[in-house]
Amino acid sequence: MTTTTNKPSTGAPGDGPDIADRSLLTGSLPRYFAPALLAGVAAVVAGLLFVSGSFGLPLFAIGTVVAYTVLITLASARVENGRKAKDRLVTTVVYTCFGLAMVPLLSLLWTVLSMGIERLDGYFLSVSMSGVTPTMDAGGVYHAIVGTIAITLFASLISIPIGLMTAIYLVEYGRGRLKKAITFFVDVMTGIPSIVAGLFVVALWMMFFGPGNTNGAAGAVALSVLMIPVVVRSSEEMLQLVPTQLREASYALGVPKWLTIVKVVLPTAIAGITTGIMLAIARVIGETAPLVLTAGSSAVAINWDLFNGQMMSLPVFIYSQVRMGDAINYERAWAAALTLILIVMLLFFVARLVSRFFAPKLGR
Amino acid sequence: MTTTDSSTTPRAPKGKRRIGDVVFGNTARGSGILILAILAGVAAFLIIQSFDALSANTANFLTTTEWDANTDADEEPAFGVAALAFGTVLAAALALVIATPIAVGIALFIAYYAPRRLASLLGYIVDLLAAIPSVVYGLWGIGYLVQELTPFYQWLSDYLGWIPLFAGPISTTGRTMMSAGIVLAVMILPIITAISRDVFLQVPRGHREAALALGATRWEMIRMAVLPFGRPGVIGGAMLGLGRALGETMAVAMILSPALIISPHLLQSGNQTIAAHIALQYPEATGHGVSALIAAGLVLFAITLVVNMAARYVVARRKEFSE
Structure with a gap:
């Protein structure tokens, strides 16, 4: 080390003054x-x-x-x-x-x-558009919030078990070609355009229930096509972080593999998995295109029934208001957009908090 | 891959097969197989349901630009995806051209320029761009951005109008391909940034320190050590962004004033993408309309599938080299 740094100055003494001139600070x-x-x-x-x-x-x-x-x-x-x-x-x-x-x-x-902020108040959040003509200075998003909650919950109910079990399969059981195939196609599935997921459900529903059958459940199925790969990806990452020693200790005590997963692996990773699931929900809660195709875009009344009739949701509400195009429609759209952004940000924020405060204490 | 996994995940002790283990293990495997089935189902149902319209179509589906599918039973539909496919590729390419250089800049900033303590926070802020729903981007685009951009388009057309892309007369509403492309670029920025940043951070410390020790400036270090190493990651990230831009619906459907033509003039209204066309046409579709839209969706599915698989392949190859 020392010899190499000294070499230029000793090897070529003529450079000496030149180097001094160009010292690091001048x-x-x-x-x-x-x-x-x-x-x-x-x-x-x-x-x-x-x-x-x-x-x-x-x-x-x-x-x-x-x-x-x-x-x-x-x-x-x-x-x-x-x-x-x-x-x-x-x-x-x-x-x-x-x-x-x-x-x-x-x-x-x-x-x-x-x-x-101009239009977002208690009234806007607590009434539906039932009986409101598009240009009337009234109406709100209550029915859209109801729809968003119902559809998103149902989509989560489908996606979380499938996604989580797949992640468990990939980390704890999977080997060979099936594991490779699932890993690859989950990646491919993340890239499915949301409108194609919507069309898939349209095609599916057309086959089983006849054409023009739109309801909240169809929207939820479309959303879960988009949500499952996200849940798999994030849960898989979290399960891989669980130290192998924990599993080995459990096996050494004679605990069966499935109980080890349920009682040791999952509780250790639960904070990260929860965060991943909340981020997945935040992703699909703003999806519009599949819901326009499957849950309809013209519902105005409050509808809690996922299996009967069209269901409005916040993103579709924004879209359909913009399509109407009057000033009052834009006002409603902006207020609904603010509501939607607040919900998404809240999910993001809570997800961060969960991962920070409930992270496993691995006794480092 | 498989061998390393089985060595890190210990097998449960051999013994009699417990009923709980069998049920749990098979449920897990079943979920994985279900995912494969869903993906196969997506392709299968789209193909089956599009068959109806494709067989009744009197025009060439791939080369026709019109979309005349909402016909009664006795009329003959004539529709094709030529204009839609062109619009889809144009919008996505435009978004990619705008977003990639900026995303690489941001990735370099977060990886090598920003103060260490701030880096993860800044990365989080960029990720926020990905959290905003696409319909809100559309609303922002149509309700705010297009008005702000119109003077800029005028300037662009005045001085660069001799390039066909920027030829006038510009659309006074601003609801053009250019606006759609800019909003799409903002939407794909986070994914390109995230993947480029990850690859940039994987550059071996030795390479970077060697460059700096030889007296390289920070830029020379990046040019000689970071960029050659990270190039496949940037390409992979850009292709994932491309996949997202190709399939993005709402921003385009809300911003673009559509026309089924093949036009290179970015500052005039016209062109349309497959996804936006489906969203706009679906509520009014009658006759063969829905089936025809499903056929268009199938084309979109095929395009994005190819792009995404290629992107995954490029990114995965880089991973193998760096491990």
């Missing part, structure tokens, strides 16, 4: 240069835009980023060297990419919040 921009330049550029761009009277947030952001990128690269090329200039250019670009991704996220959340 020829580099000070640490505060980049933030200072950014602030300066932002101020100048804002000033110019105000003077020309065309100030707008997008224009300001674009102007600042472009000007800053050019200036920092030029400054670095002049004071430092070409390679460092390129590095600074890429750094700016990479930061910009991340910023760019935040634009739609923040814009969407802000738009939904500011537009939806």
